[in-house]
Amino acid sequence: MTCDDVRPRLLDYQRGRLPLPAQAEVRTHLDACADCGRAEAVEQELTSVLEHRLPQYPASLALKRRLAAEWPARGVERSWWSRWRPALVPALAAASVVLVVTPILYYERATSRAASERTSLVAEAVNDHLRVLSSQHPLDIESGGFHQVKPWFEGRLDFAPVVAFEGDAEFPLRGGAVGYFRDRKAAVFVYARRLHPISLLVFRAEGLAWPTRELTRIGSVEAYTTAERGFNVIMWRTRELGYALVSDVDVRDLRQLAARMAGGQ
Ligand SMILES: [Zn+2]
Secondary structure, three states: OOHHHHHHHHHHHHHHHHHHHHHHHHHHHHHOOHHHHHHHHHHHHHHHHHHHHHOOOOOOOOHHHHHHHOOOOHHHHHHHHHHHHHHHHHHHHHHHHHHHHHHHHHHHHHHHHHHOOOHHHHHHHHHHHHHHHHHOOOOOOOOOOHHHHHHHOOOOOOOOOOOOOOOOHHHHOEEEEEEEOOEEEEEEEEEOOOOOOEEEEEOOOOOOOOOOEEEEEEEEEEEEEEEEEOOOEEEEEEEEEEEEEEOOHHHHHHHHHHHHHHHHO
């Protein structure tokens, strides 16, 4: 199996849902490939976040009373339940997963607001990148080139994302998607460096507490470079727009890409 075979199977592999031979092949590849090993760790981390940090919503007393009143008490109806139980329980479980998972984006945002502003901007950028990595279909538009991706955003955003770099052989553009950065929409451009995805988030900069210290010049902008949870992050702003580059590629590679993006601005 190649890296491209392994990546889309990671979640199924962790859940033990692959046929046995495939399960063993993925295991063998993960033992040998550091990049995929890291991708697997990210997947694991996301799973644990989803499982452990979700808020629980207990049913209200009124709802419990209503359920108790409506609950079938007679033997006949209990047997109806036991007959349908095997089919209904998985469906009910699936429905409750949807109810619990849906609020996670809002929950994540609410907790990050409590953290320091600068840290939370970085955390948000990394989270957005993780969402791209973990999504089954991360890209709303697959790239046939910049001339397809850029116009695709028209009408989907409340601003025009200005990006000076169209992708090249070293950093090809893979596609784009609409995401969110805090309370606002963001254009997500996904580039790659070999097998490593790189997210560029572009969003309206106003109202965000941008880092003002420890900035370094990249191209024509003052950029803030940091690392979080194994990902390198470079952020900068022009007058109206904020930019965040996130990837697990080497920080020197990421700075090279930032320079290509910020050079002409
Ligand atoms: Zn690999």
